[in-house]
Amino acid sequence: AIVGYTNAGKSTLFNRLTGAEVFVKDLLFATLDTTMRALELPSGTKAILSDTVGFISELPTHLVAAFRATLEEVLEAAVILHVRDIGQENTESEKEDVLAILRDLGIDPDHDPRIIEVLNKIDTLSATERKAAITRAKRQERVAAVSALTGEGLDGLLAQIDEKLGEARKTLFVDIAITDGKALSWLYRRGQVIDRADDEQFAHIKVSLDPVDCDRFSSQFSYKLLNKKPRSRKKA
Template sequence: MILEIFGERAQTREGVLQVALAHLTYQRSRLVRSWTHLERQRGGAGFLGGPGERQIEADRRVLAGKIDRLKAQLEEVRRTRTLQRAKRSKAPQPVVALVGYTNAGKSTLFNRLTGAEVMSADLLFATLDPTMRKVDLPSGTRVILSDTVGFISDLPTTLVAAFRATLEEVLEADVILHVRDVAHEETDAQRADVLSVLGELGVHDEDGRRVIEVWNKADLLPSADRDVLSSTARTRADDARGTLEDPIPVLASALTGEGLDTLFAEIERLLTAEHRTRSVALPPGEGAALSWLHERTDVVSAETTDDGGVVVTVRLGAKESGQFQERFGYAFATAEEAHRGRKRA
């Protein structure tokens, strides 16, 4: 049934390939069990087995060939996606990935945050194909928001493997938004299932990704329950470490927009938590480097030196610092060190 639903929802070539691979892998496992009685037939003479044995082997070879071809095509998709991620890692925008149990409201939240029109409905697995959009936070910080396939309890290993190319977007995320349907009676069990699948994918607390738990569908809660959860979220947010096991909670409703200002603020806080104030001394004629800093960092000051150069002080993270040094060859230092460097030059 899950595979039939997947087949109806897949839209892109990648989604279709992933569903086809999962379907064939499932058929192969069913084939082995359903043909067991024929494997015991030993008709014929000499080296020839019975007709049943020949048929099952032929069917296995056909399925194996189709599976190998699909895997090769998906591997090409995977390589392409890896190249795309490599390009994004050199881009200034951090990646924010939405994950969650199926029908938790990820696509509705994605549409609310981006103004996109990704399919969102009260359906299982409404999203199978990865979708990415640029989003400007209220402060002007630009991020890339990624929607992903929903999870279910006891997600078959074959499905995890087939959809790995899509789910690997989570591995490259700077911030993970775990969207939960807090109005669902099984919300805690669904949370455990999502964490289990993320663990299978290789997402762990020690990787350094920051996690926000979006307690979605607040509009469906009775007012008393909503007040309790709102108070709990505010209290826990102050002390939460922002990890998978200890995420920062935000009570929200993707449908009405409730809590999204708080969500934006938490995303920005996590993305800038590691930012430091550093300076760099640029010689005359480095207009491109100066423009890059103005576009992609928070410029605190820019002081012109006697020789026509400039000492620029900015707030930025390690990612932007590395990108700037790789592109222009100038390293950041403290303000005093940068000024001393200009004087020596």
């Protein structure tokens, strides 16, 4: 999920990363609903990215409902991109406001490994400030310096997301009936099929899945996801 203060550049980043065309405007609360879109990472890992309603210290009441929906997305996310307008003079107090809201949600922003701080709009900085931001991002884990507008730094950010998702993902084994196109296509869509061997009855699959997707799969289909390769597969 992408979170951040209103006008930080969340939707611009979202559009850049997913190739979507979500409404972007230099006005507060350009985004009123959570939008989701598929994102393919350099490793081939697939993820669903959600753009969210901007945070602000005093939320107008008509936005509270949209904001609540946003928060659910954030709580479930495997990676949280905290987008900041680093060129803004209030950037530090905006950051504190966002961190306070995350804390209200029960997320510990200082220690939650899912959070990546995205220093956005580095193109608006002076050469010296820009260099400092890039250096800080290099030194600190979970910090990236980018310009969603020019695309600078986005490769590095994607690599970081990739790494995070890789850490959270589980590698599992499952035997799917060869005729069950629905379960098979679900796994190809949501996961990364690492290995597959078919016999007359089953597709023996090794797949890497996000923990949330493991639960989704188990509640939707009646197959068992195993941590180890089942013995019967040894013959291959």
